Amino acid sequence: MATIQLPVRWYSGYGPDNPDGNRFGDLDLPLETTAFMIVDSDCGAGNSCVEEGIAPALKAARAVGMHVFFIHNDFSLCDEPGSIKREIHGTRWGSEDAADRPAPERKPLQPNYSPSIQPLAHEPDFPKREWSGFHETHTDYHLRCHGIKTLIAVGFSQRSCLYFTCAGAVEHNYRVVMLRDCTQSAEYPDTVDDSHHAAELRARGGLHLHVGGVRPSLFRADEGPLTTHP
Template sequence: MQRSEFDIIQLPVRKYNSEPDLHVQIDPETTAFLLVDCDESGADNKIVEKQIHTSLRAARKTGMKVVYLYNAIFGIGGPNDVTTRIHGLDHLENSWKPLIPTFNRLIQPIEGEAIIPKSHKDGFNGTMLDYYLKTWNINTIMAVGFHLKSCLFHTCIGARHNNYRVIMLRDCTNSNEFSDTVDSTNPEGGWLRFVFLRIYETDIGYTSTSSDFLEATR
């Protein structure tokens, strides 16, 4: 069956030092909507219930593959595991049994959507994520989740290194700002967020917003 031209999404995006009215073409058949650490163990529910929820609903409507990554650092090894130590979790008993994540009811995975445990900040490191995406001929990732200065950022770097075009919805995350980096006069709301977004938009990929994505899918 011949595809309609309306299957292709024209998404407004931002890239550092590029033209102000920049758009990219998104083919839902080769795009995955990736939720990074959106389970209730560390997600910001205000963002989950508004921007992420509405963006996920739009992604499903277009037919994009939906993939969930969740943090399973408790179940990756023994007492000398550096990941466990750096999070100050030495007191917890390690095992190889991964945690079972729970999600806000508004973003519950549905049948057929992949839920992949990770043990590193980069969700491509040591997981089946790259293999899974390639089996579906995915070449573009739309990423949301937590946090901008941590797992979401590192997973986007991993996507770039694995040759995916990656688009972060910058209002579908938070930077978990330190108190001394919050600045209401900063265009991004804080210096930590400002720096991470500029690094991302210079070297890693594009950013857009949930409202731009919703408008583009209408």
């Protein structure tokens, strides 16, 4: 069975041998049970995070035959005048009629992906109506049908939909790997890695990863995952 080997850093609590709470190690993932998940990245062409981070990582995943799927927002069947989310977003963006305007036209949203990450014909794109891509969607059903156990996650936003989708995946018993260089949300000071290990990964052209709290690791944009074993 082909596997992907990732050098990783994870938070494991403070101790005498890890005063900053972090540990390092290698993670071996079976390729056939690992999938690449793109969340809410249908923002068109030109986004630097999409073009410089997500697109090369997706190319690497496809190159090694990894299972790929997409998730996008579609509120066409749930954008009602009484929606609390509509009220919240209206307050945030200053739309005074957000709580009262009529429901939109009832037809599925057509996502606007950059050509660099356009889904291929065999790659599913699941619509969601909440922050989590696992809330009342077919995502979990699809992944279980294909025997997927680990998700490599990219997209938007680390503070919102990507975060809740990753949390929802863990709640459904998936291991989650989040590529830190493939989302635009700012990190908290205690997660910014200035260690020698991270500097080495950056010098080697890698993308930093979280693995259910693990950070960082390496996923090469030029030649696929760091190491694959037949």
